[in-house]
Amino acid sequence: MKTLVIGGNGFIGTNLVDALLESGHDVCVFDRYPSRYRGPLPDVSYIAGDFANHGEVAEAVRGVDRVFHLAYTTLPQTSNDDPVYDVRSNVVDTLQLLQSCRDADVSKVIFVSSGGTVYGIPERIPIAEDHPTEPICSYGISKLTIEKYLSLFQRLWGLDYVVARLSNPxxxxxxxxxxxxxxxxxxxxxxxxxxxxxxxxxxxxxxYVYIKDAVKALVLAAEYEPGPRQPRIFNVGYxxxxxxxxxxxxxxxxxxxxxxxxxxxxxxxxxxxxxxxxxxxxxxxxxxxxxxxxxxxxxxxxxxxxxxxxxxxxxxxxx
Ligand SMILES: NC(=O)c1ccc[n+]([C@@H]2O[C@H](COP(=O)([O-])OP(=O)(O)OC[C@H]3O[C@@H](n4cnc5c(N)ncnc54)[C@H](O)[C@@H]3O)[C@@H](O)[C@H]2O)c1
The missing domain is CATH 3.90.25.10 (UDP-galactose 4-epimerase, domain 1)
Structure with a gap:
């Protein structure tokens, strides 16, 4: 069964690809740039494409079982400069991805959200998943919005998902x-x-969580088969x-x-x-x-x- 990693040539993606290969996944990477620090791996197939190109994304998810969504256009520090861009390039393009996944019968989407921003200023420490979510940057709001759409797609069309609210890898x-x-x-x-x-x-x-620990949690998230009452949103940190x-x-x-x-x-x-x-x-x-x-x-x-x-x-x- 094939696992697609969108944004698989970035920091988290390259480490995730290694961990997926170790777990026996058949891995395909979709990214607009090559990896910064290493060449292509022989056991991985690569698609050079832009997440904003809906046709390319629809083609990439065909025949795929699990999709990791790691491509993001904004950072917490700069996302408030242009929230319209944040929503268009992240929320809207992710909705296109989810529609393509639904149409292609993808079984699960694993989304890397942000444990550092979705909660905002914490009321208590450590922060559990049921803590109030009051982000103070657009990036946190767009991550949270995507989480809500994942839940909607699961409810309406049975597209399964897991959200990893990652801390600081x-x-x-x-x-x-x-x-x-x-x-x-x-x-x-x-x-x-x-x-x-x-x-x-x-x-x-x-x-701060070491990346090789963090990606192990992502691989387990891909393999996780939750029952109807089991959670789909996880904090991933140290x-x-x-x-x-x-x-x-x-x-x-x-x-x-x-x-x-x-x-x-x-x-x-x-x-x-x-x-x-x-x-x-x-x-x-x-x-x-x-x-x-x-x-x-x-x-x-x-x-x-x-x-x-x-x-x-x-x-x-x-x-
Ligand atoms: N690094 C962190 O501290 C951190 C913390 C929490 C969550 N995250 C999230 O994890 C994910 C991956 O982060 P990262 O640190 O690996 O980032 P990164 O910038 O190193 O990697 C992202 C990859 O996505 C690709 N990409 C971006 N836009 C694209 C597009 N339009 N089309 C195709 N490919 C595109 C880039 O080329 C890059 O290879 C992001 O969603 C990020 O928000 C990161």
Whole structure:
């Protein structure tokens, strides 16, 4: 049975493809760009296409059993600049995808949502899936809207789905020279001999999950067969929070280079704290993250030292 990964050449996608292959899936990737850091894998088929092209997407889902939806056009920090673009390019194009999946008899869609933004400013920590959802950025609203449409398609047409509300993944294949992903960016700064820039006082707390742990949860989500009363929405995180200052302290224990820090004013889209309650995924998916912060930082640092800023694959592209 075939598994399609839309956005499969990105950070999460490449790691997910590896984990799917390990689990014996027949994998096809749909992406508009090649992978930044590695060539195509011999056991994977690749479709170069744009998610916004509905004909290409309809063609790609034909004969497919499970679809992972990872392509997204906005980031939490910038989504409020143009909410119309966020809705058109993410919500509307995802609805087209869901219609194509329904028409092609796809059995399940797995959507990577955002545990860091759908809840907004938390009322309690750790945040369980039934916590109120009051996003403070358009990105969180569009993710939540897509979750609601997934539920509607399941109710109306039996298109099954699982939502992974992912926290802050980090690790190999995450571009350390982009604007997203504090751990990757910090390690990228260190690798280049530049100071780490921290927005605010560094006391913002996040739930950082190592990517190889996170994608294991996604594979289990694809294989999960929920009964009518079982949940379809899962938090996927480490289940423990670290402040940016704590991350920097741990980075100092891992890297073999000097670490300097610059503090700059806080950003309005950053909620002060976000730590996910992952007990539902532990129970239902029988999953548990295995890699602690020190181990994950060490593996990420080792990888960052191998890529080099000058490589072609580091050429910036918009995704
Ligand atoms: N990285 C995180 O911190 C994080 C956290 C929570 C949720 N997510 C979600 O996980 C998903 C994957 O994130 P990522 O970090 O791997 O991002 P990424 O930018 O590394 O990868 C996304 C991939 O999607 C492709 N893509 C984007 N728009 C496309 C389009 N129109 N047509 C075809 N391909 C397109 C890109 O080329 C890229 O290869 C996204 O939905 C993102 O919102 C990410």
């Amino acid at each position: 980090y690790g190999e294949q995450q571009n350390p020279y982009s604007k997203q992903g504090a751990i990757g960016v910090f390690l990228g700064n260190v690798a280049q001999g530049q100071p780490i820039t921290i927005w605010g006082d560094g006391e913002v707390v996040r739930d 289940g423990r929070g670290y402040s940016l200052n704590q991350i920097v302290e741990e980075i100092k224990n891992v890297v073999d280079m000097p670490v300097q820090i610059n503090y700059t004013p806080a950003r309005p889209v950053d909620v002060p704290v976000n730590v996910l309650d992952i007990s539902r995924a532990e129970r239902e998916l029988e999953w548990k993250p295995q890699v602690n912060l020190h181990m994950g930082l060490s593996a990420t640092w080792k990888w960052i030292k191998t890529i080099g800023k000058g490589s072609d694959r580091l050429v910036e592209h918009k995704s």
